[in-house]
Amino acid sequence: MDSAAARERALDAAEKLFYGRGVRSVGMDDVRGTSGVSLKRLYRLFPSKELLVEAYLERRDARWRERLAAHVDRYEDPERRVLAVFDRLEEWFAEPDFRGCAWINAHGELGATSPRVVAQVRAHKQAFRAYLARLVADAGLPGTVTGQLYLLAEGAMVTAGITRTTEPAARAREAAVLLLRAA
Amino acid sequence: MDSAAARERALDAAEKLFYGRGVRSVGMDDVRGTSGVSLKRLYRLFPSKELLVEAYLERRDARWRERLAAHVDRYEDPERRVLAVFDRLEEWFAEPDFRGCAWINAHGELGATSPRVVAQVRAHKQAFRAYLARLVADAGLPGTVTGQLYLLAEGAMVTAGITRTTEPAARAREAAVLLLRAA
DNA sequence: ACCGTAGGAGAACGCTCGTTCTCACGTCAA
DNA sequence: TTGACGTGAGAACGAGCGTTCTCCTACGGT
Known part of the structure; x- marks a missing residue:
């Protein structure tokens, strides 16, 4: 097994364990055992370990945003593309091993102690927000809408993580429709 | 020092430390030293320790909702009372030791391992939501608005915690105004 | 004065975990 | 063949921490 493959296996195990059980309750030995x-x-x-956590968040960020973009790209209509973000959230929330937003969870767990993790979380959230801003601009909507949709999305992620239901995605989408209509 | 006073002191220290540095990075010995x-x-x-954490969340919940209600009660107009929730959020975010929502943080940290903590978080969020529902009903607004305002508030809490700014409160409030107008 | 008890300070215990070390094995170059 | 090196398995180390225990002090009742 070459270096790149070992790296992928390690990150696969890290992602599964860190996301599923929380970072601090997973030991490096668990990562070894699983990977x-x-x-x-x-x-x-x-x-x-901190660098492994950082790498885990970084790789997950790239994949998460790829999957979001792939979902949005199913649509042509610019307003539909904005709403597709909430469709993607609902799909995500429905995944069987969904346990909330990995970055919000990591921030709650390590935000007070790990600056590297905080940086990863901020980078991820800012990238998501920037993507939303582009969708909003492409739809010819005023920039102020971006922040509002962003808050709805974040609220849906947190609430879905706590209640373990997909419903917040649908509620957020309804609110988004109203906000788009009002803009 | 009698038993009740010792309990208060212990909870004061627990709250300060758990909220400020995260639950897992605070030892019982730290609580002893501070209290x-x-x-x-x-x-x-x-x-x-788990029971101390539970008690900390419980007491904080009571106080947090009291302060919210006190703020809302400054106003008579039912719609104004709904918006006052977001004013209160902004005030909260501006507190110097604000570190995000204690329950969201606790859920990210312990949600995967402590059912008692999960129960506290769900109870707190449900109580907040129920309070919001009452304000919405008192304003004669349709019940569907509750969920939308709730998501805005949660999104604002998460985002304020991550970015360490008060701005999300104002953005959420603006969106709330639009949603009230649309309803 | 004397004893029983409550309380505090802090040592001690047992476990977990991040990180490093030991050792034996296999591989490839000269 | 030999020897340097990379590798894996797992022991070892050292720190932190939840929890309990020991010991000493102080006080209240008789």
């Missing part, structure tokens, strides 16, 4: 990558190799690839 | 309540007494009052 099959030895501790020695793990530490050569990621010199500390 | 001046001996370990022996601490464990007589709260037989485990």
